[in-house]
Amino acid sequence: MKLLEVFFAQNFRNISGNHIYFAGIENDLIYQHRFFIENMQQFKSLDYVKNSYNKRICQIAEERKTGKKIIGTLCLFVPDEIIFAAGADRVILCGGKNDTISIAEQYLPRNICPLVKSSFGSIVNNGCSGVKSCSHFSMVDMIVAENTCDSKKKMYELLGDYVSTYVLDLPQNPDNPEAIKYFLRELEKFKGVMEQLTGNRVTVEKLKKEIESSNETRQLIHKLYDLRKVDPPLVSGLDVLKIMQKQYFLSPAELKRSARMLIEEAEQVKMDLGHKPRIMISGCPMAGGNTKVPEIIENRGGVIVVEESCTGTRSFWDLVDENKDPMIALAERYLKIPCSCMTPNDRRINNILELVREFKVDGVVYYTLQFCHGYNIEKYKVQQALKKAGIPMLAIETDYGDSDIEQIGLRVDAFMEMLS
């Protein structure tokens, strides 16, 4: 590992002119160590995912050398298909690490969510302040942002001073009949921006090809989630999260390969996780580096069978209609994402209740990040709906720090005792 680090550090300093830190490697090592002890992880295919970081960084660096444009995204609402159809590549820039938050707080107020702060800190950091950001944050030509929550919107205004940032506007009342028309126009505009940046035309054929490819990814992840519908599930929540956190980091080909390998191995191994309370996580995304709450849940006797989150069902649940005009089909599919920035958002409640049934969920852990007002406020409606359905819910509001691990652990212990 040490040799590899030196090799990469030398190579990448030449390409980008900056110091490149290897938080990715470091994270993965901690990961391996923890899981070996606590989870007795036995899926060999996951080593492939865990070791994919450097390979991907190499790939992006190579692509940049050939003039390919790299797009940074921070949200599910930005359609990959349009980026890929324009011949660009994309990588997610959502921060899941605590270290870069203090950098962000030089610019942003403390009382906004850790994901927004961590992302901003990682992007503006450039690796010069001694705090580690993962290398890919400094390797994008343009950030394609989106108007979702207030913190993100305002953060993007500041981000524009550091990296070229384009903001995709979203209608926030998706049930309004005008919403789809507006969103379609926004996507057309975005397509134009991509064409201008790359110099490539986004043709209907290219779009159709990319839609097929993305649908294939979504179906694969559906298949992976199917393995969790059985009792006991054939794969743990933490193992699935390893793939889900890299869903928008890896190239589609690599992601598909990783998912296929895991599905194949899990079907063969038929790991016996035992009969444990079946937990659904519902709420905020868990960006790469943030595994605190699922670790607590699975180390304290629960098994996570589904995540209603951006690093879960929201990212892959609906397919794009391949029989329609591709732009219309994309607009329709993406506007369905039940994000809490939308209002009214009853579709999310219905979706949660459906998932509870489909995955035979015993209890829901409602996971929110501090100051994420959308998901924090929707907690009340979700709780009411679950109460009516007779499904217990535990609410956990947290940040990226470790200070509340014991307090969360106590709640999770009590919740597991309550469910068993």
Place this chain on the structure above:
Amino acid sequence: MISMGIDSGSATTKAVLVNNGQIISRIVLPTAFDFLTAAENAYNKVLVDAGVNKKDVNGVYATGYGRNSIKFADKAVSEITAHAIGVYYLYPEVNRVIDIGGQDSKVISVNNGKVTDFLMNDKCAAGTGKFLEYTSRALEVPIDEFGPLALTSKKAAGITSMCTVFAESEAISLRARGFKKEDIAAGLIESVARRVAVMVRQVGLKQNVAFVGGVAKNTGIKVALEKELNISLFVPPDPQVTGALGAALYSIS
């Protein structure tokens, strides 16, 4: 069958020895720095007090913040479950438990000794024993006299701050403005009661509510909570050991 319950709390360590469902001995000791040492001391003292030999103890059950550090325990159980069992033993008709301890407060919904829902305060001393400890210091009143003093007040001073540090400065500024000691004490206690009452209403207020944990010894809080919730609370004679009692009864339940 003899079983031992140890509640390893942030401020105090409690141990209860139970024989065939009857409490035979109990103790409360300060936790100090080391959870395990305090638990061992409590364990040994309770055995000596009861005249019971170590080898006759069939099971040791740990609960409380330090429950996972009690290496000699057979099983660790969360204090939420432990309180539910302990209260059910004392008052089978109770369906809500308010537990205010040294560093957190909880509201538990109980049905036949089983936890059906619970809520804990978040990452903050508001509405906990720590809040009372700090603010009693600002009034120069020993913690034991804090509740009785508040009960003598005719008109509680308004304390608007939930934050422990800000409430302390608010109390000091009230002192400077010439407010009576007992009125400030009553104001502080009301602010704790208001905070906890919100949690009770979030879980759902029911008629039969028990109040346990170290802070339940504070009569001022009990009265303020009863006023705030408009019900009378069940408070056991030794509310501090309910968690340890529940842990001791864990195997039976």
